[in-house]
Amino acid sequence: MKKLRSMVKQLKYPGWTVFFLSFSNLIVEGGAKNTESVFYLALKNGFKTGATVTSLVFSLGGLFGAITSPLLGRLLDNLGPKKFFVLAGIVIIIGWQLSSYAPNIWYLYIFYSFIAAVGHTSISSFTAMATLSPWFPATRGTVLGLADAGNPLGQAIFTPLSQALVLGLGWRWSFRIIGLIFFTLVFPLNLFLQKPAPKELDETDESTIDGELINSGHSFKAHKIQSVWWMIGARGFLSISNQMIRLHILAFFVLSGYDQMNAATAVGMIGVVSVLGRPSLGYLSDKLGREIMFTLGIGLQLIAISVLILTNNMNNLLPILLYVAFSGLTDGIGGLILSAKAGDIYPRVYLGEILGLVEIGRGLGIAIGPILGGILFDLNGDYLLAFTIAMILSLVSIGCSWMIRFSHYSKLTPVS
Structure with missing residues (x-):
C-alpha cells in the first residue's frame, strides 16, 4: 500500500506535465522538419521553379534558425516557458497560414523561411531540453531521451499525412491544415498546462x-x-x-x-x-x-x-x-x-x-x-x-x- 501511494505521488509530480508538453512540442518539431521533403517537391511542381530556388526555402529556414536561436534562448529564460511557447504557437500558425497564400515562391522566403522557421526553432529540442531538464536532475538523460522520442514520432505521423493531403487537396490546403494541427498541439496545451520550474530544483x-x-x-x-x-x-x-x-x-x-x-x-x-x-x-x-x-x-x-x-x-x-x-x-x-x-x-x-x-x-x-x-x-x-x-x-x-x-x-x- 505504501509503495502504491509512492507511485501515485510520483505520477502526480508536475514535472510529468512538463514532460508531456515537451514531448508534444517535439512531435511538432519532428513533423515540421520531416515534411520538408514532401513540400519541397510540391512547391517545386506548383511554382515551376528549379531545385536550387525551391530548396533555398528550407536552407534559409535552417540559417534563420541558427541566427535567432540565441535570442530565442534568452527570451525563454526571460519570459518563462508558458508565455514563450504560447507565442511560439502563434508564430507557427501565422507562418504556415501566410505561406499557404504565397503568390510566388519568393514570398515563402519570408513567410516560411523566416516566420515559420522562428516558430519551429522555438519548439525545437533545445528549448524543450532547457524547460524539462530542471525537473528531473537525477534521471535527466533518461527523461530527455523519452521526450526526444517525440521527434521521430512526429516524422512517422506527419510525413505520410502531409503527403496524403498534398495529393488530395494540394499544397496550399495542406499548409493550412498542418499549420492548424501544429498550432493546436502547441498553443492551448502550453497555455493551460505549462508550469514554471520550482526554485528548489x-x-x-x-x-x-x-x-x-x-x-x-x-x-x-x-x-x-x-x-x-x-x-x-x-x-x-x-x-x-x-x-x-x-x-x-x-x-x-x-x-x-x-x-x-x-x-x-x-x-x-x-x-x-x-x-x-x-x-x-x-x-x-x-x-x-x-x-x-x-x-x-x-x-x-x-x-x-x-x-x-x-x-x-x-x-x-x-x-x-x-x-x-x-x-x-x-x-x-x-x-x-x-x-x-x-x-x-x-x-x-x-x-x-x-x-x-x-x-x-x-x-x-x-x-x-x-x-x-x-x-x-x-x-x-x-x-x-x-x-x-x-x-x-x-x-x-x-x-x-x-x-x-x-x-x-x-x-x-x-x-x-
Missing part, C-alpha cells in the same frame, strides 16, 4: 558551484564561457557530418546498386528505430556518463558508414540493415546528450541562453552539410570523399565533447 550538485561563481558579482555572458564553445563545436561538427550523410544517403544507396524502393524503406525505418533509440541513449548516458555514451554512439555511426563504404556485394542487405540499426539507435545523439550535459553543469536560469547558442551549431550544420556533400560529389563523381570527411568531422565532435569535461572541469571559465 534549480540547481544540481555540479551547477550549484557554477551558480556561486555566476552570482559572485560578475555579469553572465554565455559566449565568454570556454565550455560553451566546446559544446557549440561538438554540436556543429556533428551536425555538418550528419547532414552531409542524411540528405545524400538514399542517392548513395541507389548509386551503389541497391534497389531504390528497398533503400527508401530502409531510410524510413531509421525514424522507427529512433523512437526506442533515443530513450535508451538517455538512460545509458545517466548510467555511463555523457561523454562515454556520446563517444560510443558516434562510434556505432562510424562503423555503419564504414561498412557501407567498404562493402562490394550490393546483393547483401547486411550493410544497409546495420546502417539502419546503428543510425536509428543513435539518431539525435548530439542534441540529446549535449542538452543533458548542459543541464548537469549550468544553472537552470541560463539554460535557454546557453542551449540557444549551442543550437547555432545545428543550424549551421543544416545549412552547410547538404551543400558540402553535393559539391564533393560533383567534384569526384561518388560519395567516398564526402562520407570520409563526414566521419572525420564526427571524430572532431567527439573530441569537442571531451573538452567540455576537461575545460577547467566544465566550470564557467571565461575565455581569455
Whole structure:
C-alpha cells in the first residue's frame, strides 16, 4: 500500500506535465522538419521553379534558425516557458497560414523561411531540453531521451499525412491544415498546462558551484564561457557530418546498386528505430556518463558508414540493415546528450541562453552539410570523399565533447 501511494505521488509530480508538453512540442518539431521533403517537391511542381530556388526555402529556414536561436534562448529564460511557447504557437500558425497564400515562391522566403522557421526553432529540442531538464536532475538523460522520442514520432505521423493531403487537396490546403494541427498541439496545451520550474530544483550538485561563481558579482555572458564553445563545436561538427550523410544517403544507396524502393524503406525505418533509440541513449548516458555514451554512439555511426563504404556485394542487405540499426539507435545523439550535459553543469536560469547558442551549431550544420556533400560529389563523381570527411568531422565532435569535461572541469571559465 505504501509503495502504491509512492507511485501515485510520483505520477502526480508536475514535472510529468512538463514532460508531456515537451514531448508534444517535439512531435511538432519532428513533423515540421520531416515534411520538408514532401513540400519541397510540391512547391517545386506548383511554382515551376528549379531545385536550387525551391530548396533555398528550407536552407534559409535552417540559417534563420541558427541566427535567432540565441535570442530565442534568452527570451525563454526571460519570459518563462508558458508565455514563450504560447507565442511560439502563434508564430507557427501565422507562418504556415501566410505561406499557404504565397503568390510566388519568393514570398515563402519570408513567410516560411523566416516566420515559420522562428516558430519551429522555438519548439525545437533545445528549448524543450532547457524547460524539462530542471525537473528531473537525477534521471535527466533518461527523461530527455523519452521526450526526444517525440521527434521521430512526429516524422512517422506527419510525413505520410502531409503527403496524403498534398495529393488530395494540394499544397496550399495542406499548409493550412498542418499549420492548424501544429498550432493546436502547441498553443492551448502550453497555455493551460505549462508550469514554471520550482526554485528548489534549480540547481544540481555540479551547477550549484557554477551558480556561486555566476552570482559572485560578475555579469553572465554565455559566449565568454570556454565550455560553451566546446559544446557549440561538438554540436556543429556533428551536425555538418550528419547532414552531409542524411540528405545524400538514399542517392548513395541507389548509386551503389541497391534497389531504390528497398533503400527508401530502409531510410524510413531509421525514424522507427529512433523512437526506442533515443530513450535508451538517455538512460545509458545517466548510467555511463555523457561523454562515454556520446563517444560510443558516434562510434556505432562510424562503423555503419564504414561498412557501407567498404562493402562490394550490393546483393547483401547486411550493410544497409546495420546502417539502419546503428543510425536509428543513435539518431539525435548530439542534441540529446549535449542538452543533458548542459543541464548537469549550468544553472537552470541560463539554460535557454546557453542551449540557444549551442543550437547555432545545428543550424549551421543544416545549412552547410547538404551543400558540402553535393559539391564533393560533383567534384569526384561518388560519395567516398564526402562520407570520409563526414566521419572525420564526427571524430572532431567527439573530441569537442571531451573538452567540455576537461575545460577547467566544465566550470564557467571565461575565455581569455
